[in-house]
Amino acid sequence: MGYAVIFMHRQFSLQPYSRHYTHSTNCFLDFMELRNDGIIGVNPNHAQKMRLVLEKYRQAKKHEALLFIEFVTVTDYLFLLRSVTSIMSDLNERALYYLAAAVSDFFIPSQKMAQHKIQSGEGALTLKMDQVPKFLKPMVMNWVPRGFIVSFKLETDSNLLVDKARHALTRYGHQIVIGNLLETRKIE
Amino acid sequence: MGYAVIFMHRQFSLQPYSRHYTHSTNCFLDFMELRNDGIIGVNPNHAQKMRLVLEKYRQAKKHEALLFIEFVTVTDYLFLLRSVTSIMSDLNERALYYLAAAVSDFFIPSQKMAQHKIQSGEGALTLKMDQVPKFLKPMVMNWVPRGFIVSFKLETDSNLLVDKARHALTRYGHQIVIGNLLETRKIE
Numbered sequence: 001m002g003y004a005v006i007f008m009h010r011q012f013s014l015q016p017y018s019r020h021y022t023h024s025t026n027c028f029l030d031f032m033e034l035r036n037d038g039i040i041g042v043n044p045n046h047a048q049k050m051r052l053v054l055e056k057y058r059q060a061k062k063h064e065a066l067l068f069i070e071f072v073t074v075t076d077y078l079f080l081l082r083s084v085t086s087i088m089s090d091l092n093e094r095a096l097y098y099l100a101a102a103v104s105d106f107f108i109p110s111q112k113m114a115q116h117k118i119q120s121g122e123g124a125l126t127l128k129m130d131q132v133p134k135f136l137k138p139m140v141m142n143w144v145p146r147g148f149i150v151s152f153k154l155e156t157d158s159n160l161l162v163d164k165a166r167h168a169l170t171r172y173g174h175q176i177v178i179g180n181l182l183e184t185r186k187i188e
Numbered sequence: 189m190g191y192a193v194i195f196m197h198r199q200f201s202l203q204p205y206s207r208h209y210t211h212s213t214n215c216f217l218d219f220m221e222l223r224n225d226g227i228i229g230v231n232p233n234h235a236q237k238m239r240l241v242l243e244k245y246r247q248a249k250k251h252e253a254l255l256f257i258e259f260v261t262v263t264d265y266l267f268l269l270r271s272v273t274s275i276m277s278d279l280n281e282r283a284l285y286y287l288a289a290a291v292s293d294f295f296i297p298s299q300k301m302a303q304h305k306i307q308s309g310e311g312a313l314t315l316k317m318d319q320v321p322k323f324l325k326p327m328v329m330n331w332v333p334r335g336f337i338v339s340f341k342l343e344t345d346s347n348l349l350v351d352k353a354r355h356a357l358t359r360y361g362h363q364i365v366i367g368n369l370l371e372t373r374k375i376e
Contacts, residue, residue: 012200012211017217018216018217021216021217022210022216023200028206028209028210028216029205029206029209029241029242029245032238032242034239034242034243034246038239039229039235040229040230040235040238040239040242041227041228041229042228047227047228050220050228051222051226051228053217054217054220054222054228055222057217058222105306105308105313106308106312106313115344116343116344116345116348117342117343117344117345117370118293120293120294120319120320123319124294124316124317124318124319125293125294125316125317125319126314126315126316126317127314127315127316127317128312128313128314128315129312129313129314129315130312131308131311131312131313132308154305155304155305156303156304156305157304157305182305
């Protein structure tokens with residue numbers, strides 16, 4: 001049967017299956033055609049691939065193997081992550097947590113946010129941002145102590161990458177840390 | 189024939205026609221169905237609407253009445269706007285400029301950007317952002333002095349809105365300024 005997947009994602013991010021179409025420069029309407037009888041078909045050049053995608057998507061839905069949960073702010077994300085991991089903690093190492101969301105390191109807590117739109121007439125703007133609470137350690141220590149956790153370390157400086165990834169491995173007790181360099185992350 | 193449209197938009201924003209499908213919570217694959225003969229069809233509940241959307245989209249493309257140009261940064265946006273308006277300025281008031289992009293008021297110029305990812309170990313972050321160059325005035329004065337310009341003023345404070353919208357009208361010499369309050373902009 002394989003894994004069932006809970007796909008926690010930022011609103012409007014790429015999603016499984018539909019990702020082949022939603023963010024393409026040509027929107028999916030370019031893959032469709034209007035037949036003379038008024039019926040909408042799929043362009044023959046794209047039909048085979050779309051059928052495969054659609055079949056897999058239907059399978060996943062039919063077997064209730066895919067749940068989408070969306071978030072917008074980093075606060076939403078952290079509360080969601082805590083809830084989901086708490087619920088799943090009984091699965092122990094049979095649950096794999098794949099922490100691929102690029103969560104920001106800094107944020108402005110709601111109580112420090114301006115009530116109204118910031119007026120731009122007064123020149124430069126200085127923003128003070130707080131650090132996002134570190135959640136990788138409590139996640140392992142308290143939420144899912146026996147979960148199988150795969151996390152990511154992204155850097156732009158290749159001299160830092162390996163040390164920081166290794167540090168994350170020992171410090172957070174994750175099972176796997178995947179180190180990526182920003183420039184080469186899509187090809188290496 | 190109506191207008192031909194140059195749709196300058198932020199990458200991955202909503203786009204004409206496909207907007208009915210790309211950003212819905214259920215991705216467009218939910219509108220499709222796999223028939224027994226292996227052919228992909230459109231769910232009967234959605235076929236009529238999709239046919240109308242597809243027909244209009246095909247018409248616009250056939251008549252070369254729709255050009256998509258995408259940008260990512262505010263700098264891209266400003267250079268693009270200057271190029272497009274300069275090319276179109278000979279059309280005078282027959283060209284309508286509908287400035288609906290929510291361009292940020294502040295940005296970090298590339299020469300002031302950190303070279304590497306900012307490390308988060310050192311507590312809070314202070315960001316100094318410059319004002320985005322004001323382009324509404326030069327647009328009218330220099331780029332398209334006789335164009336028909338519709339601009340937008342968004343505020344969160346209803347006490348400021350009318351004055352600021354009126355001020356924009358006289359200060360920039362736009363033909364129309366549409367004032368919106370953030371909370372009610374989609375219903376009023």
